[in-house]
Amino acid sequence: MTVMMTAAERAASKDNLIGFTMPITALLGAILGVLAGKAVGLGLPIGVLTGAVVGAVFAFVLARYFPRKLGRWFAVLTLGLVGFLTGSFGGFVAGAIAGAAIGWCAYWLFTGEYRKGVPPYATTGQVLWHNGFRLICGLIFFFLIAPILTVIPLSFNAQDFFTFTPEMLALDPAGYSLKHYEDFLTNSDWLRPLKNSLIIAPFATMISVSLGTLAAIGLSQSHVPFRQAIMAIMISPMIVPLIISATGMFFFYSQMGLWMESTFGISQSLSGYIKVILAHAALGIPFVIITVTATLVGFDQSLTRAAANMGANPTTTFFRVQMPLILPGVISGGLFAFITSFDEVVVVLFVGAAAQKTLPWQMFTGLREQISPTILAVATILVVISIGLLTTVELLRRRSERLRGMSPG
């Protein structure tokens, strides 16, 4: 969308260029110049000065002589080249980023795009506030996402450090390696916890989903005595702080473990798994209840009556009519339960024994004792998994909304 400029504005654009776009772009250039000066080794004043001059010149040249797209590429390539000459590949990337920033800023200011979100009659103060507000929000989003994104490059560190090495900053391939991933995939200290997590989480999820779905269907019937109280009890594992649940379960499951071992004669390791699975199932149940009840709110009960009317027995009705419609809710509840168990540390720390050590537990010990940056590799893998889960849940939610829109009533 191009911004319409009135004739008066176009006439004023020369003043705009010299009095407005150039100084502000110069300011941005000066800020970038501080960093550049620091990186190259010039003093602070020289860096600021050079940056400001570069910013002003670019603003002038781009606004005057280049169409938008070409101009931005020009800025990126020119500054990238300058960067490359001073600091090889890493310099090129840094320069290109600076060029992109300056190019974008110059056009954004010059074409008046910065006023896009506010009405034409807004005062300067209002425009400033509007953009300042967006900047603040941008910084908050940065705060939200940056820690997670920082972990990813760090996990490819060739050194055993938890910080960026100079080689990494220069984007030197020698500074990167897959050795932490290799360690993760070959070291039994990490593989056994991974295996445990993959045993415990699915079983816990199955228990929570099967019991939770049934109960949610029961709760969504029209006449349920004590619905409030029952709901409160079922949600309670989510409300009670984990440390308290863990303390209670610690006492309970240590007795139950002994009881299982002496009564059924099962091995200590098996009873350990059963204990952790049951504990995690209890923690996952509120999530299943909440998501499935939310899905059932939109479920048209007359469909089950119609099915019964046509001669289907309750089991058939459930699996052929109700289940397909609430399946998205059930699956996303299951994913929540899965991630709860897969992520959980406190309860497994208290209830489980060393044989049931899960991935988060191993990460927790690693973080406390500072063993190795392999943790970062694991973290990266977990981030990728959570992106996958997020996408799935989001798609399921949309599908469920679509289905609900289609269902009659």
Added chain:
Amino acid sequence: MTDTSTQPSGPVLAADGTPLKRSLNRALRRQKIRALMLIAPLLLFILITFIWPIAQMLFRSVENQIVSDVLPSTVASLADWDGAEGTTPGDETFYALTQDLMAAVVRKDHTRLGSRLNYETTGISSLFRKSGRKVDDMGEVYTDQFVGLDDAWEDPATWVALMADLRWVAAQSEWDGEGDEPAFRLNADAANALPKTAAAYQTFATTIQIEDNDSPTEEEPWNTVYLALYADLSADASTQVDGAQSELIATAAAEVGSFETEDLRASFVDIDEDWDTHDTWSTIKTYSPDLTNGYFLNAVDLQKTPDGSEWRPENEQIYIELFWRTLLMSFAITASCILLGYPVAWLLANLPMRSANILMILVLLPFWTSLLVRTSAWKVLLQDQGVINSLLVWIGVIADDNRLALINNATGTIIAMTHILLPFMILPLYSVMKTIPPTYLRAAKSLGATNWTAFWRVYFPQSVPGIGAGSILVFILAIGYYITPEIVGGTKGVFISNRIAYHISSSLNWGLAAALGSILLALVLLFYWLYDKIVGIDNVKLGG
């Protein structure tokens, strides 16, 4: 039409002839039962694996049976001691202590009791351990003298004949050695004539049967039984029993007057001087009831004394401060979440759907990312040689030798937990702001309100429910956090949960852990109740 008016006006009938009302009621009841049947499995599961453990934990915070279990007669005899400052209990109590401790040592209970009482008064643990090693020598002087009188006293059969119930003797002789020996039963006459001896022998017999799988018919009694016999006979020299042992008893009764005696108090004090202190005994007496509020008093920096409670010494008071810190830091985290979450939620609610959905991913991704991943990310970012400090040093804002202490203190905990809990603030705020029509703001402005007035008087009041919901959610979650403070909190940034975990896994003072947990639970339930009042639990939503 006259037909209908002549029909009797009875109840409306259903198809099968039953009154409609009853038929409907039956259908309703069936429906209710079916719903409850569907709910029942989960309800039972939660009640057994979650609610019951928590109830058990609550009970554990007041439970204190160990003292009266391990030292039953000592506790009984301590009732006679007034616990006055500077005094110790009478000889009777030391006699009871000898009897109790002997059985406890065989059951290996005395160390458990020692560590339990050690939470209250340091030194008691080693006191019990030391005494436990030597208690089996106590009363030996009597054993030797009884055996010196007659070798029959050394013979287990003498004792069985003297003490055992005849039915037990019969059952014991029929027992084929498979399974457990029949439990020892005392002869009522012996119990009448020699009460202390009978009690001591009963303890001896039961304990060795259970603990060592030994039979009283084969084992010589402990020295404490001879000690009890001496006590009985010396108290009443005219004691008589019927049967084959009457002569034996009569001889012994005549001789005890000239026996060499042992001062039990002196023997105990010889083992450890702490037995002669008022503190030791007053601790045992204070903690002798089966239920105690001692753990709760400890959890709020008080200590239990025989007549009520008093403040702990200044340098031992930690818990009130810790609770305060937990509350204050949770408030700080909630406040910073409001501060950061409000603008973002506003932006998301007011952007067009498409861009809002894309930005929403930036909120949901941290929400879905493992807690450990986010905590490790903050550890990487905040530590001394970490990314933030290195960046600041590189830019030149701070000197290399003067790096900011961002981790292992309250700052670290607040930063990391604000990041971790921020989505829990943004999501409820967003869902509330989504329902506020943007036209209200425009209307306010067209009526002449300034931007600020329009926001503060029109928009903000409507978004307050969202702030309330988000704040209470964040606060409840923050107050019980354990992992993040443990990793980035150091010593100054830890919460009460970390102390609970410490008592569970390191100091093993489970009662105190349970008491701290109960207080925390009460706090959370209070806030949860507020949440329910303000928002309603049915409105809990997850992920957009």
